[in-house]
Amino acid sequence: xxxxxxxxxxxxxxxxxxxxxxxxxxxxxxxxxxxxxxxxxxxxxxxxxxxxxxxxxxxxxxxxxxxxxxxxxxxxxxxxxxxx
Amino acid sequence: xxxxxxxxxxxxxxxxxxxxxxxxxxxxxxxxxxxxxxxxxxxxxxxxxxxxxxxxxxxxxxxxxxxxxxxxxxxxxxxxxxxxxxxxxxxxxxxxxxxxxxxxxxxxxxxxxxxxxxxxxxxxxxxxxxxxxxxxxxxxxxxxxxxxxxxxxxxxxxxxxxxxxxxxxxxxxxxxxxxxxxxxxxxxxxxxxxxxxxxxxxx
Numbered sequence: 001x002x003x004x005x006x007x008x009x010x011x012x013x014x015x016x017x018x019x020x021x022x023x024x025x026x027x028x029x030x031x032x033x034x035x036x037x038x039x040x041x042x043x044x045x046x047x048x049x050x051x052x053x054x055x056x057x058x059x060x061x062x063x064x065x066x067x068x069x070x071x072x073x074x075x076x077x078x079x080x081x082x083x084x
Numbered sequence: 085x086x087x088x089x090x091x092x093x094x095x096x097x098x099x100x101x102x103x104x105x106x107x108x109x110x111x112x113x114x115x116x117x118x119x120x121x122x123x124x125x126x127x128x129x130x131x132x133x134x135x136x137x138x139x140x141x142x143x144x145x146x147x148x149x150x151x152x153x154x155x156x157x158x159x160x161x162x163x164x165x166x167x168x169x170x171x172x173x174x175x176x177x178x179x180x181x182x183x184x185x186x187x188x189x190x191x192x193x194x195x196x197x198x199x200x201x202x203x204x205x206x207x208x209x210x211x212x213x214x215x216x217x218x219x220x221x222x223x224x225x226x227x228x229x230x231x232x233x234x235x236x237x238x239x240x241x242x243x244x245x246x247x248x249x250x251x252x253x254x255x256x257x258x259x260x261x262x263x264x265x266x267x268x269x270x271x272x273x274x275x276x277x278x279x280x281x282x283x284x285x286x287x
């Protein structure tokens with residue numbers, strides 16, 4: 001990766017997350033207009049983040065839920081919370 | 085005036101608990117057990133470990149909720165406890181070394197030569213096998229991240245915490261959150277793309 005690209009590549013996630021100020025964003029946008037490799041880098045990173053954020057969640061197995069509540073009840077009968 | 089850190093319903097549950105209605109803790113568990121179980125699962129990779137994380141988190145919350153002053157939201161407070169439970173578990177296991185990810189290793193040497201095939205989630209129910217394969221590829225890639233990067237990624241991209249909130253939960257600077265998140269994303273892009281390419285080649 002070229003030195004100019006490297007400088008911008010370090011801040012691509014901040015750019016995607018809207019965490020850069022306007023001047024820094026404009027500098028990156030200007031670079032992206034002239035650099036297909038960095039446009040490719042940005043698009044593939046954006047797609048990665050989208051795919052990861054849609055990773056399905058597991059439901060909590062019933063036996064794990066039961067054991068958690070049983071532990072809580074045991075705690076309640078053995079002295080209760082630490083009162084301030 | 086700033087927004088209250090905790091929602092009014094959660095504030096009510098906390099107040100009930102402090103007045104001696106300890107059953108309010110069960111309502112708090114019902115609100116957060118699935119999110120924290122998934123957080124534990126993605127941090128540790130094993131169901132047994134995820135169970136230990138939520139047991140540890142909610143029992144600590146039960147013990148100390150009385151002294152919780154709501155300077156932060158209930159959600160952030162619970163995640164801080166869960167993050168500490170993950171750190172403790174890692175110390176106990178002593179088998180997962182942390183190391184730094186180098187930016188140079190994660191960025192293409194020659195931009196024009198590198199493409200990344202990132203698959204999409206299919207919405208077609210007949211493609212469940214493909215969805216499950218992608219889920220496995222992603223979960224394995226997430227688990228290969230060094231632990232500190234994995235936690236930043238989980239809190240920011242999976243749980244939706246802001247940079248500042250993640251920094252507070254992990255006791256690191258916002259700049260460290262940004263740096264680690266970026267490298268974690270680059271690592272995941274590379275790993276998912278390589279595995280996917282390999283799977284397609286073997287299909």
